[in-house]
Amino acid sequence: xxxxxxxxxxxxxxxxSFYSKNSIRIRSMVITAMMLSxxxxxxxxxxxxxxxxxxxxxxxxxxxxxxxIPLVFICNWRWWLFAAIMGGVSTFMYAGAGVWIGAxxxxxxxxVTLSFIYLLKIFIVDxxxxxxxxxxxxxxxxxxFFKFEFQAGLIAVITxxxxxxxxxxLNGLIFTPLYMNLYLxxxxxxxxxxxxxxxxxxxxxxxxxxxxxFIPNYWTGIFALYSAFNAIKFGIVLILIYPVLLLLFxxxxxxxxxxxxxxxxxxxIIKN
Numbered sequence: 001x002x003x004x005x006x007x008x009x010x011x012x013x014x015x016x017s018f019y020s021k022n023s024i025r026i027r028s029m030v031i032t033a034m035m036l037s038x039x040x041x042x043x044x045x046x047x048x049x050x051x052x053x054x055x056x057x058x059x060x061x062x063x064x065x066x067x068x069i070p071l072v073f074i075c076n077w078r079w080w081l082f083a084a085i086m087g088g089v090s091t092f093m094y095a096g097a098g099v100w101i102g103a104x105x106x107x108x109x110x111x112v113t114l115s116f117i118y119l120l121k122i123f124i125v126d127x128x129x130x131x132x133x134x135x136x137x138x139x140x141x142x143x144x145f146f147k148f149e150f151q152a153g154l155i156a157v158i159t160x161x162x163x164x165x166x167x168x169x170l171n172g173l174i175f176t177p178l179y180m181n182l183y184l185x186x187x188x189x190x191x192x193x194x195x196x197x198x199x200x201x202x203x204x205x206x207x208x209x210x211x212x213x214f215i216p217n218y219w220t221g222i223f224a225l226y227s228a229f230n231a232i233k234f235g236i237v238l239i240l241i242y243p244v245l246l247l248l249f250x251x252x253x254x255x256x257x258x259x260x261x262x263x264x265x266x267x268x269i270i271k272n
Contacts, residue, residue: 031071032079038067039083040090043106065113066237070244072117080118084110101178108170116162120155152245156238164230172222176211184208 046062068087071080088107092100125148173193180200181191187208188196197218199205212221 028075028079032075032083035067035071036083036086039064039087040093042067043087043090044093061233061236063233063237063240065110066240066244068110068114069117069237069241070248072114072121073245074248077118080114081111084114101175101182105170105175109167112166112170113159113163117155117159120158124155125151148249149246152242152249156242160231160234160238163234164227167230168223168226171226172219176222180208180211184211 043062043064046064047060050061068080068083071083085107088103088110091103091106177191177193177196180188180196187205188199200208200218209216213225215221215224
């Protein structure tokens with residue numbers, strides 16, 4: 001009898017079992033709701049009380065993404081996708097002027113970051129790329145890459161570099177032009193980034209340079225401001241998430257409650 005057939009029969013004959021499909025789905029729903037609630041609370045706290053005025057008075061230290069990242073590792077992709085979208089939509093509950101820009105930004109940020117981590121998880125953890133390389137080359141040194149401590153750390157470092165760069169790019173192309181057009185409409189009549197860049201770099205854009213640390217060049221200002229901001233933000237998030245992932249997978253939490261084999265992070269029972 002195949003493994004899939006066994007799992008199917010297991011779920012039919014033991015519908016309320018701890019490892020049945022319905023039970024794991026319910027636990028995924030519960031943990032997603034809990035993490036999404038914490039995300040909304042910490043997003044509100046960051047928006048209200050943690051302003052990074054030394055960089056720019058419109059930047060807030062929001063580390064709420066910390067609560068969505070574990071869902072990528074313990075739940076089916078549908079759950080973290082739902083949480084990412086609803087977390088962004090929750091911006092409407094507390095943000096001020098330009099709320100729709102903030103909501104769209106949070107949705108895009110959540111989706112891009114979580115999707116990237118999901119792809120890294122598939123490549124590094126689920127498919128055991130480094131272990132296969134170690135076996136093929138019979139190199140014992142490569143086998144250290146199979147340890148989850150290394151895998152989680154590698155994912156954190158790659159995600160940090162990617163997130164800092166992609167956020168600078170997104171802000172330069174889309175969101176900063178939208179905010180400039182919203183707040184400084186008399187200077188920036190539209191939000192097309194090329195027009196915003198040209199106006200900003202010209203003498204007529206001098207009044208708007210407070211937006212980007214008074215740096216006279218648009219893209220230099222974008223990367224100077226948002227690389228510093230996102231390095232702080234994602235540095236805190238990824239430093240905090242690392243021990244959380246180790247707690248999940250070096251103990252029995254992930255395997256006991258979500259049917260995940262902590263050795264290779266694959267679902268050992270069924271998909272949730």
